[in-house]
Amino acid sequence: MARYSRTEGTIALITLSNPPVNALGAAVRRTITDIMHRALTDGEVKAVVLCGENGTFCAGADIREFGKPPSGPALVPLIHDMEASEKPVVAAIEGVALGGGLEIALGCHYRIAHAKARLGFPEVMLGLIPGAGGSQRLPRLIGIPAALELITTGRLVSAQEALKLGIVDQVVDGNTIETAVKFALNVIGVCRPLLSRRLSERTPAFSVDAAAVLEEGMARVKQRARGAFAPVVCVQALRAAATLPYSRGMETEEQLINMLIDSSQARALQYCFFAQRNARKWSLPSGARWNNSKPRAVHRVGVVGLGTMGRGITVSLVKAGISVVAVEMEEKQMDLGMRAVLGMLERDAQRRGDTRPPTHLLTFTLSLQQLGNVDLVIEAVFEDMALKKRLFTELCNVCKPSTLLCTNTSGLDVDALAVVTHRRSLVVGMHFFAPANVMKLLEVVCGPHSSAEAVATAMTLGKRLGKVGVVVGNCPGFVGNRMMKLYLDQAYFLLEEGAAPEQVDQVLEEFGFTMGIFKVSDLSGLDVGWRVRKASGLIGPDVNPKTPSRWRQGCRYSPLPDLLCEQGHLGQKSGRGWYLYETPGGKEPKPDPAMHRFLQEYRSRYGLTPRHVHAHEVIERCTYAMANEGFRILEEGIAARAEDIDVIYVFGYGWPRHRGGPMFHAAQVGLATVLQRLEHYHQLHPDVPHLQPSPLLQRLVEAGSPPVHHWREHVQHLHSHL
Ligand SMILES: C/C=C(\C)C(=O)SCCNC(=O)CCNC(=O)[C@H](O)C(C)(C)COP(=O)(O)OP(=O)(O)OC[C@H]1O[C@@H](n2cnc3c(N)ncnc32)[C@H](O)[C@@H]1OP(=O)(O)O
Numbered sequence: 001m002a003r004y005s006r007t008e009g010t011i012a013l014i015t016l017s018n019p020p021v022n023a024l025g026a027a028v029r030r031t032i033t034d035i036m037h038r039a040l041t042d043g044e045v046k047a048v049v050l051c052g053e054n055g056t057f058c059a060g061a062d063i064r065e066f067g068k069p070p071s072g073p074a075l076v077p078l079i080h081d082m083e084a085s086e087k088p089v090v091a092a093i094e095g096v097a098l099g100g101g102l103e104i105a106l107g108c109h110y111r112i113a114h115a116k117a118r119l120g121f122p123e124v125m126l127g128l129i130p131g132a133g134g135s136q137r138l139p140r141l142i143g144i145p146a147a148l149e150l151i152t153t154g155r156l157v158s159a160q161e162a163l164k165l166g167i168v169d170q171v172v173d174g175n176t177i178e179t180a181v182k183f184a185l186n187v188i189g190v191c192r193p194l195l196s197r198r199l200s201e202r203t204p205a206f207s208v209d210a211a212a213v214l215e216e217g218m219a220r221v222k223q224r225a226r227g228a229f230a231p232v233v234c235v236q237a238l239r240a241a242a243t244l245p246y247s248r249g250m251e252t253e254e255q256l257i258n259m260l261i262d263s264s265q266a267r268a269l270q271y272c273f274f275a276q277r278n279a280r281k282w283s284l285p286s287g288a289r290w291n292n293s294k295p296r297a298v299h300r301v302g303v304v305g306l307g308t309m310g311r312g313i314t315v316s317l318v319k320a321g322i323s324v325v326a327v328e329m330e331e332k333q334m335d336l337g338m339r340a341v342l343g344m345l346e347r348d349a350q351r352r353g354d355t356r357p358p359t360h361l362l363t364f365t366l367s368l369q370q371l372g373n374v375d376l377v378i379e380a381v382f383e384d385m386a387l388k389k390r391l392f393t394e395l396c397n398v399c400k401p402s403t404l405l406c407t408n409t410s411g412l413d414v415d416a417l418a419v420v421t422h423r424r425s426l427v428v429g430m431h432f433f434a435p436a437n438v439m440k441l442l443e444v445v446c447g448p449h450s451s452a453e454a455v456a457t458a459m460t461l462g463k464r465l466g467k468v469g470v471v472v473g474n475c476p477g478f479v480g481n482r483m484m485k486l487y488l489d490q491a492y493f494l495l496e497e498g499a500a501p502e503q504v505d506q507v508l509e510e511f512g513f514t515m516g517i518f519k520v521s522d523l524s525g526l527d528v529g530w531r532v533r534k535a536s537g538l539i540g541p542d543v544n545p546k547t548p549s550r551w552r553q554g555c556r557y558s559p560l561p562d563l564l565c566e567q568g569h570l571g572q573k574s575g576r577g578w579y580l581y582e583t584p585g586g587k588e589p590k591p592d593p594a595m596h597r598f599l600q601e602y603r604s605r606y607g608l609t610p611r612h613v614h615a616h617e618v619i620e621r622c623t624y625a626m627a628n629e630g631f632r633i634l635e636e637g638i639a640a641r642a643e644d645i646d647v648i649y650v651f652g653y654g655w656p657r658h659r660g661g662p663m664f665h666a667a668q669v670g671l672a673t674v675l676q677r678l679e680h681y682h683q684l685h686p687d688v689p690h691l692q693p694s695p696l697l698q699r700l701v702e703a704g705s706p707p708v709h710h711w712r713e714h715v716q717h718l719h720s721h722l
Pocket residue numbers: 020021023059060061062063064096098099100101122123126128129130131132257274277278
């Protein structure tokens with residue numbers, strides 16, 4: 001928990017010891033409180049050095065304790081007593097000093113940091129504010145503007161930046177604890193009383209325009225928060241620091257954190273924190289798991305296809321220091337792709353203040369033969385099964401027998417590709433999201449033949465690229481796009497029934513989505529879905545001409561997006577889609593009067609009487625339809641946990657993190673309510689089978705709506721993919 005020792009005769013060394021990150025659980029707080037008291041009252045001790053075991057100072061409060069009844073001593077009095085002491089207390093910061101960890105460090109009189117240390121207040125990402133004095137001490141140390149930026153974004157700073165900002169007093173390359181001990185010996189008796197080192201006693205060095213900074217900060221934060229409360233409350237806490245004496249500021253901080261601590265948003269964000277980490281802990285029906293499967297070493301990767309996805313994947317790999325052989329079939333395409341990749345790397349290097357992008361890691365070629373020596377190939381060609389099958393057959397002949405063959409398909413059958421190779425166990429899906437060098441999500445698609453080694457290798461590679469990998473089973477659209485299809489369907493149906501694209505988008509954005517569904521569709525290009533619908537036989541020559549336009553494969557179908565594509569309205573790229581753009585390639589969507597006329601004509605052609613669609617209906621139909629499919633996905637074993645589905649939606653589809661993900665949201669609304677609303681909508685739309693409540697949802701409601709972590713126990717694994 002925490003150890004006490006003496007060094008150099010007069011220095012008390014307190015070492016936090018709670019692996020893996022020295023989180024401040026109740027027992028740790030109790031131990032530090034006791035031994036700090038011992039150090040501060042021991043006459044022989046002249047100074048105290050506080051450090052953490054295993055190269056980590058402290059990652060803050062133990063997040064697992066949030067939501068449980070409080071126990072153990074609070075941090076605030078401990079920090080207060082430490083700061084009030086006449087004995088200098090020096091923090092030796094290695095690894096991280098985050099949240100409560102940084103608050104402890106700010107209560108110390110001096111801070112020495114290792115060059116590789118990172119510091120920050122990530123509380124906002126957990127739906128909280130720094131609630132143990134951090135919101136009041138940090139602005140007294142570094143001023144309102146810098147504190148505002150760090151606290152409202154949760155951004156971590158390097159030791160070097162912390163030094164520049166004045167958060168730490170010294171940065172060391174060598175042994176931080178030894179340096180801190182020497183430092184402590186040097187300051188004993190030098191700076192008495194320690195008044196100027198006590199941040200709580202500092203007269204705030206606020207500039208005259210602090211009020212304006214806070215006002216601007218509040219406006220910026222509200223605009224970016226997409227409905228999240230914590231960033232707004234962070235600004236309120238900083239306003240207290242700027243305008244009130246320290247003790248009153250602390251009272252306000254306490255009131256504000258108490259308001260947030262049990263909020264549904266804080267719960268959702270904390271759920272996301274663990275869901276993201278649990279997604280790494282995959283397992284397969286064979287018993288193979290993340291911690292018993294060895295990934296292969298990957299030094300050189302082949303990327304086939306230099307379209308939008310291939311380019312982003314190549315950039316991601318090169319940025320992670322991995323050699324890439326990028327293959328295109330046609331010279332012109334290769335030229336375009338090469339220029340785009342080099343441009344992206346150049347801009348990235350400039351942003352990081354680096355003059356040379358790592359282009360030495362890149363080879364561009366028109367020949368697949370150059371893939372003979374790569375460890376792994378990522379195929380990123382068009383979504384055309386025949387093309388992919390030909391390519392996989394060829395890759396099998398070209399690549400060394402141990403090369404993993406991965407497909408970036410966004411929903412085609414990974415198993416159908418595996419069976420054309422002589423190495424089925426080495427075939428997995430690596431489904432990146434556009435732009436692949438920016439988006440964090442990676443679906444690792446495990447087919448029935450994929451080996452644990454192949455899954456482990458793809459997941460480890462994803463981690464090296466800074467992605468959040470989630471292992472999913474093989475089915476059309478996997479998890480993300482399978483649920484997205486139903487979300488889109490509901491959005492189209494809402495247009496048929498009377499809504500306008502901008503109305504649906506506005507409601508979704510107010511709910512917290514990064515972008516409304518129709519704006520997303522315009523951005524990705526309407527032709528993407530059009531091709532998928534053609535390939536799956538929903539449109540095209542295979543459809544019986546007698547089939548009604550609004551009816552496909554036994555259920556309601558909306559031809560709206562097909563009609564737009566037929567008119568060449570493909571979204572941003574053509575200057576017109578669900579919205580109007582100033583020029584082709586324009587980015588600013590404007591409601592399109594022609595779209596409104598088009599929808600009116602469409603409705604009258606099919607005898608649909610438009611009605612006013614309420615915001616709550618938009619949210620319910622879109623999000624409950626998604627969650628309902630999520631329950632089916634769980635039942636089929638395509639996702640192992642509801643958490644995995646939520647991670648996919650938060651990291652890949654702009655789902656608001658403070659609402660936890662579609663499955664968590666369903667749980668927060670109440671499964672019984674979701675069930676009842678789905679029944680209601682299904683009654684109104686019996687021709688939409690995916691509105692019919694899934695059997696798992698019904699069973700969960702019958703079982704009393706257990707919490708998300710217990711849903712797995714109610715899944716009847718008839719045939720589990722995971
Ligand atoms: C009021 C509020 C107060 C006073 C607070 O302090 S709120 C907490 C503020 N602190 C944080 O938000 C830090 C959260 N942690 C991280 O950012 C990262 O975990 C890390 C930078 C500390 C380390 O990152 P990394 O090396 O990638 O490792 P993991 O993220 O995988 O973490 C390792 C395991 O430690 C668990 N963990 C991390 N932080 C905490 C914590 N504060 N409380 C409890 N547990 C924590 C994490 O879940 C991992 O566990 P396993 O998945 O391995 O079981």
